[in-house]
Amino acid sequence: MRHPSYECWLQYEPVKNSGRANEYRSWCARLVVSEQGEVLNTAVDELRSGIRRMLGLRPAIAAELGPSKQIVIGTAASVLLTPDEREEASDLPEDGYFMRTVSDERGERLVIAGRAERGVLYGCFHLLRFLALGEETEELHIIETPKHRLRMINHWDNMDGSVERGYAGQSIFFDQNKFVADRGRIADYARLLASVGINGLTINNVNVHEVESKLIDDSFLNDVADVAGTFRLYGIQLYLSANYAAPITIGGLTTADPLDPSVGAWWKGAAANVYAHIPDFGGFVVKADSEHRPGPFTYGRDHAEGANMLAEALEPYGGVVIWHCFVYNCMQNWRDRKTDRARAAYDHFKPLDGKFKDNVILQIKNGPMDFQVREPVSPLFGSMDRTRHMMEFQLTQEYTGQQRHLCYLVPQWKEALDFDTYAKGEGTPVKSLIAGITAVSNIGNDDNWTGHLLAQANLYGFGRISWNSELSAEGIADEWARMTFGAEPKVAETVLDMLVRSWRIYENYTAPLGVGWMVNPGHHYGPNVDGYEYSLWGTYHYADCVGIGVDRTRETGTAYSQQYFEPNASMYDTLETCPDELLLFFHHVPYTHALRSGETVIQHIYNTHFDGAKQAEGLVAVWRQLEGLMDESRFAEVLERLQEQAEHAKEWRDIINSYFLRKSGISDKLGRMIY
Ligand code: GCU
Numbered sequence: 001m002r003h004p005s006y007e008c009w010l011q012y013e014p015v016k017n018s019g020r021a022n023e024y025r026s027w028c029a030r031l032v033v034s035e036q037g038e039v040l041n042t043a044v045d046e047l048r049s050g051i052r053r054m055l056g057l058r059p060a061i062a063a064e065l066g067p068s069k070q071i072v073i074g075t076a077a078s079v080l081l082t083p084d085e086r087e088e089a090s091d092l093p094e095d096g097y098f099m100r101t102v103s104d105e106r107g108e109r110l111v112i113a114g115r116a117e118r119g120v121l122y123g124c125f126h127l128l129r130f131l132a133l134g135e136e137t138e139e140l141h142i143i144e145t146p147k148h149r150l151r152m153i154n155h156w157d158n159m160d161g162s163v164e165r166g167y168a169g170q171s172i173f174f175d176q177n178k179f180v181a182d183r184g185r186i187a188d189y190a191r192l193l194a195s196v197g198i199n200g201l202t203i204n205n206v207n208v209h210e211v212e213s214k215l216i217d218d219s220f221l222n223d224v225a226d227v228a229g230t231f232r233l234y235g236i237q238l239y240l241s242a243n244y245a246a247p248i249t250i251g252g253l254t255t256a257d258p259l260d261p262s263v264g265a266w267w268k269g270a271a272a273n274v275y276a277h278i279p280d281f282g283g284f285v286v287k288a289d290s291e292h293r294p295g296p297f298t299y300g301r302d303h304a305e306g307a308n309m310l311a312e313a314l315e316p317y318g319g320v321v322i323w324h325c326f327v328y329n330c331m332q333n334w335r336d337r338k339t340d341r342a343r344a345a346y347d348h349f350k351p352l353d354g355k356f357k358d359n360v361i362l363q364i365k366n367g368p369m370d371f372q373v374r375e376p377v378s379p380l381f382g383s384m385d386r387t388r389h390m391m392e393f394q395l396t397q398e399y400t401g402q403q404r405h406l407c408y409l410v411p412q413w414k415e416a417l418d419f420d421t422y423a424k425g426e427g428t429p430v431k432s433l434i435a436g437i438t439a440v441s442n443i444g445n446d447d448n449w450t451g452h453l454l455a456q457a458n459l460y461g462f463g464r465i466s467w468n469s470e471l472s473a474e475g476i477a478d479e480w481a482r483m484t485f486g487a488e489p490k491v492a493e494t495v496l497d498m499l500v501r502s503w504r505i506y507e508n509y510t511a512p513l514g515v516g517w518m519v520n521p522g523h524h525y526g527p528n529v530d531g532y533e534y535s536l537w538g539t540y541h542y543a544d545c546v547g548i549g550v551d552r553t554r555e556t557g558t559a560y561s562q563q564y565f566e567p568n569a570s571m572y573d574t575l576e577t578c579p580d581e582l583l584l585f586f587h588h589v590p591y592t593h594a595l596r597s598g599e600t601v602i603q604h605i606y607n608t609h610f611d612g613a614k615q616a617e618g619l620v621a622v623w624r625q626l627e628g629l630m631d632e633s634r635f636a637e638v639l640e641r642l643q644e645q646a647e648h649a650k651e652w653r654d655i656i657n658s659y660f661l662r663k664s665g666i667s668d669k670l671g672r673m674i675y
Contacts, residue, residue: 008484009192012053023138030060030068055131065080074114090115091115094118095115110127122197152201158204167444168448183227186227196464213243257296258306259305271313284310286323289303308356340560345364345368349362361389362388374585379563381423389435394439395440397409404525405649410477417465421433454495457499460476506612508615509613509649510652544663553586557587573586623638
């Protein structure tokens with residue numbers, strides 16, 4: 001018997017409402033499918049098992065239409081569809097599907113039709129979601145097409161089994177420098193990802209170390225191909241993170257210079273070998289010249305020269321190079337007030353716009369720093385209209401509580417995707433500019449996949465939002481809560497409420513007003529106000545006894561604000577119009593500066609930290625009310641995390657408040673206890 005959290009949102013609990021169950025049974029008794037195909041078979045199997053579990057019914061599988069109600073499944077090539085339906089399906093974009101009820105001389109049918117097999121699979125998961133949520137199926141008329149073509153997950157898994165920034169156990173792919181022997185869990189994972197529309201992933205860390213460099217040669221390619229085969233059944237394409245210095249480390253060359261013909265030839269050979277093993281291989285993900293990783297800079301070449309050489313090697317096979325823009329000087333001296341890590345990605349890549357080959361996609365983190373609880377959107381979005389680029393989010397909660405704290409991140413991602421860049425005038429949101437979305441995985445081999453059970457909502461939400469960025473964060477949380485915990489209204493409502501408040505709660509008791517980084521250096525957990533202030537890594541808040549914040553304005557600061565289009569550039573640059581929540585990201589101000597909310601900066605710090613710790617305690621109290629309304633084990637595992645969060649939030653509150661009281665000498669207006 002699996003741990004109940006293992007099933008995540010695919011619980012497939014028996015449908016309780018008997019009216020609905022009868023309605024569903026009338027459709028589900030007969031599944032009609034006339035085609036064969038790997039992904040199509042997965043879809044049929046999933047539908048059968050979901051129907052069996054939710055309706056207690058073993059559907060008959062037929063190849064021809066019958067007179068009574070039935071579910072018809074097919075691609076645009078299926079003879080089961082009418083000519084009109086076939087045409088409609090073939091006009092859909094890649095991965096699209098429609099799902100509708102039809103009644104005519106051919107019988108009563110619920111048709112799930114995709115342009116291709118993957119669309120059919122997504123349509124079947126959609127129907128299963130409907131059943132789980134108790135939705136009406138009598139008059140369906142749904143057409144679904146993904147808003148983003150590439151919907152990816154990046155694993156930061158190392159072959160020794162560890163996961164960089166992983167908070168949910170060990171890797172599900174690797175152990176002791178080998179692939180794991182039991183691949184069952186990988187298939188279960190592929191199923192979860194497919195259920196929310198993910199269609200690509202990398203399995204190894206973007207920091208590619210020695211052993212992992214060999215994933216692209218004969219040392220491991222048979223295993224990689226086997227794993228790619230598992231994902232293929234679920235419509236997911238496999239990519240690998242590649243080491244830019246591989247021609248030296250595994251190829252025996254003396255250089256990795258992208259303009260050296262022997263290097264290009266080496267990569268062409270490597271790509272040919274990869275594709276011989278995995279014909280539908282997605283491509284390479286590359287972090288170069290960043291945080292001490294090798295790259296083209298060593299040879300005096302730029303990123304475009306570096307990426308294009310790899311792109312040429314992959315081009316004959318339709319592969320892509322996904323090139324990281326997380327490039328900055330991580331050794332900045334604190335005396336140097338002009339170098340600004342936030343500026344770096346734009347400064348490096350904007351001048352190269354238009355120089356990348358078509359099969360290069362730049363991967364840009366949502367913010368200019370590194371997945372802090374609050375950052376402005378990276379100004380690179382919108383500034384490169386001749387280069388394909390994609391969004392990178394972080395599911396793994398490196399800076400947002402490491403899956404010991406609750407932090408539902410979908411609202412943060414929504415803000416980033418909706419951000420109006422003004423690149424082509426008003427109404428140019430980030431989501432309209434990107435070729436795809438990816439996120440750093442938050443799963444490991446823990447029983448519940450994500451360490452914190454409620455962190456599963458981030459994985460679910462990421463998939464849903466990368467399929468359709470118009471969905472609301474609340475709507476997604478509601479779906480997730482009901483699919484995970486069942487229809488008991490009190491549970492679903494409480495979980496929804498906890499999720500939607502959690503990001504703000506976490507922000508309240510951690511780094512204030514967009515300044516970020518007040519964590520312990522290295523592992524990034526727990527409060528340490530000056531941890532990065534006095535570290536060589538160079539990420540500063542410049543707090544002294546008078547004020548705090550980073551001056552990124554045009555006149556007196558690093559002029560980072562000018563990397564945005566107007567009116568954003570002026571809005572951030574001007575103290576009066578800069579949003580409070582990002583004030584300290586853009587401005588250095590005295591503690592007595594009045595925010596737009598009316599509070600002073602120092603009083604805001606005190607208030608939010610007292611509030612945040614209290615709110616975290618409140619989460620424990622509301623969760624306790626759910627005792628007895630769900631299985632004991634899931635109740636207990638969440639309770640344990642929430643209790644830890646509440647304790648840790650107090651530590652955050654006290655360390656931050658005490659630091660600023662002593663620095664500023666200004667006491668709390670409300671006279672609360674500050675240590
Ligand atoms: C963060 C993270 C690193 C990671 C890096 C990246 O800095 O702490 O572990 O390698 O992001 O995205 O490359």
